[in-house]
Amino acid sequence: MIKKWLIEMGSPPLFYKWSTKILPWLFISAILILGIGLFWGLLFAPTDYKQGDVYRILYIHVPSAILGQSIFMFMAFCGFINVIWRAKISGMMLKSAAPIGVSFTLLALVTGSIWGKPTWGTWWVWDARLTSTLILFFIYAALIGLHSTIEDKTKADRAVSILSIVGLAIIPVIKKSVDWWQTLHQPSTFTITSSPSMSPDMYQPLLLCLIGFYLFFALLLTLNLRNEILERERTKNWVKQLLGGAG
Amino acid sequence: MIAFRRSSTYITPLIFFLIVVTFFPLALGPQESLLSSLAPGVIWIAALLASLLAVETIFSEDFRDGTLDDFFISLEPSFILVFAKVTIHWLITGLPILVASSIAAIILYLPLDSFIPMLLSLLLGTSFMSLLGALGAALALGKSAILSAIIVLPFSVPTLLMGTSVITSSLNNQDFSGFLMIMGAMLALGIPGLCLLTVEALLLNYE
Numbered sequence: 084m085i086k087k088w089l090i091e092m093g094s095p096p097l098f099y100k101w102s103t104k105i106l107p108w109l110f111i112s113a114i115l116i117l118g119i120g121l122f123w124g125l126l127f128a129p130t131d132y133k134q135g136d137v138y139r140i141l142y143i144h145v146p147s148a149i150l151g152q153s154i155f156m157f158m159a160f161c162g163f164i165n166v167i168w169r170a171k172i173s174g175m176m177l178k179s180a181a182p183i184g185v186s187f188t189l190l191a192l193v194t195g196s197i198w199g200k201p202t203w204g205t206w207w208v209w210d211a212r213l214t215s216t217l218i219l220f221f222i223y224a225a226l227i228g229l230h231s232t233i234e235d236k237t238k239a240d241r242a243v244s245i246l247s248i249v250g251l252a253i254i255p256v257i258k259k260s261v262d263w264w265q266t267l268h269q270p271s272t273f274t275i276t277s278s279p280s281m282s283p284d285m286y287q288p289l290l291l292c293l294i295g296f297y298l299f300f301a302l303l304l305t306l307n308l309r310n311e312i313l314e315r316e317r318t319k320n321w322v323k324q325l326l327g328g329a330g
Numbered sequence: 331m332i333a334f335r336r337s338s339t340y341i342t343p344l345i346f347f348l349i350v351v352t353f354f355p356l357a358l359g360p361q362e363s364l365l366s367s368l369a370p371g372v373i374w375i376a377a378l379l380a381s382l383l384a385v386e387t388i389f390s391e392d393f394r395d396g397t398l399d400d401f402f403i404s405l406e407p408s409f410i411l412v413f414a415k416v417t418i419h420w421l422i423t424g425l426p427i428l429v430a431s432s433i434a435a436i437i438l439y440l441p442l443d444s445f446i447p448m449l450l451s452l453l454l455g456t457s458f459m460s461l462l463g464a465l466g467a468a469l470a471l472g473k474s475a476i477l478s479a480i481i482v483l484p485f486s487v488p489t490l491l492m493g494t495s496v497i498t499s500s501l502n503n504q505d506f507s508g509f510l511m512i513m514g515a516m517l518a519l520g521i522p523g524l525c526l527l528t529v530e531a532l533l534l535n536y537e
Binding site for chain 1: 465469470473474477480481483484485487488491492495509512516519523524527530531534537
C-alpha cells in the first residue's frame with residue numbers, strides 16, 4: 084500500500100495532481116501556525132530580564148538555523164534516492180530544496196550577527212557553531228553552482244546528488260573538527276551552547292515557530308517543485324492538456 | 331604515466347606552492363616569532379591551493395582523447411582505474427608538495443621537531459585532497475577549473491583544520507596522534523567512498 088503510494092508519487096503528473104489537492108491545506112496551516120508563533124513570540128512572550136527585547140530575534144534565528152541543517156539532510160536523502168533508484172522526482176526535489184535551504188542558512192547567519200552586535204558587542208566571532216554554519220552556506224553555494232553549470236537537468240540533478248551525499252558524510256566531521264579547533268585555539272568568551280534553560284512561556288512560541296517554519300518549507304518546496312515539474316515536462320502531453328485547459 | 335614525461339606537470343604545483351609560501355613573509359613581515367607561529371597555516375593553505383591547481387587535469391585530457399571511454403569498456407573494474415588515476419595525481423602533486431614543504435618549513439622558521447608531524451599530516455591530507463579533487467574534477471568535467479575548486483574547497487575544511495592542528499600541537503609539545511588518526515580514518519573511508527562516487531560522476535558524461 085505504502086509502496087504503491089510511493090511509486091505513484093514518483094511520477095511527476097501524479098505528484099502534481101496530488102499536490103494540487105494538498106496545497107491549500109499546507110498553505111493555511113503554514114500561515115496560521117507561523118503567524119501565531121511569530122505574533123506570540125514577538126509581541127506576547129515575556130521580556131528577557133538580561134537581554135531585554137533583543138532576544139526576540141531568536142524566534143526567527145533558531146528555526147532558520149535548524150531548517151538550514153535539516154533541509155541539507157533532506158537534500159542528501161533525496162540525493163541517495165536519486166543515485167540509487169534514479170527516481171526523477173527526487174532529483175527535482177533536491178533542486179527545488181536547495182535555494183530554500185541556502186536562504187534559511189543565510190537568514191540564520193544574518194539574524195545571528197544582528198543579534199550578536201547588541202549582546203556580544205560584535206557582528207562576528209569565530210565560534211564553532213558560527214563557523215560551521217558559514218561552511219554549510221558555502222556547501223550550499225557549491226551545490227547550487229554545480230547545478231547551474233550543467234545544462235542537462237537530469238544530469239545536473241545526479242551530479243548534485245553525488246555531491247550532497249559527500250556533504251552528508253563530511254558535515255559531521257566538519258562540525259567536530261571545528262569544535263576541536265575551537266578548544267585548541269582559545270575558548271570563546273561567550274558560549275551560546277550553554278544558554279540558561281528557557282521558561283516555558285518563552286519556549287512554547289519557539290516550538291510553534293519551528294513547526295511553522297517546517298510547514299513553510301514544505302509549502303515553498305511544493306510550489307518550487309510544481310514549477311520545476313511543469314518546466315521540465317513542458318513537452319509532455321499532460322502538461323499541454325493542463326495548461327491548454329486552464330487558459 | 332605520460333604525465334611523468336612532461337616535467338611541467340609536476341614542477342608547476344611545486345613552484346606554485348613555494349611562491350604562495352614566499353608571499354606570506356612578504357605580506358606579513360619577516361619576524362621570526364610571527365612566521366613560525368603562522369607556519370602551520372601557511373603551509374597547509376599553500377598545499378591545498380597547489381593540489382587544487384592540477385586537479386582539473388586528472389580526467390580532462392583522457393576525456394578529450396577518448397582514454398576515458400576505455401575505462402568503462404575495459405574488463406578491469408572502473409573503480410580500480412579511477413583509484414589508479416588518483417594515485418598518479420597524488421604522485422605528481424602531493425609528493426612534490428611533500429618535498430617542497432621541508433623547504434617551506436625552513437624558510438618559515440618552523441622548529442625541526444615539527445618536521446615529522448608536518449610531513450605525516452601532509453602525507454595523509456594531500457592524499458585525501460587528491461581523492462576529493464578527483465570527484466570535483468569528475469563532476470566539473472569540461473567546465474571551468476574554478477568550478478571544481480569551489481566544489482572541493484568547502485569539503486576540505488576538516489583536512490585543513492586537522493592538518494594545521496597536528497603541526498600546532500607539535501609546536502606546543504602536545505599529543506597530535508589523535509588528529510593524525512582522524513585524518514587516516516577519513517582517508518580510509520574516502521578511498522572506497524569517493525572512488526565509487528567518482529565513477530558514478532564520470533558515467534554521467536556517457537549517457
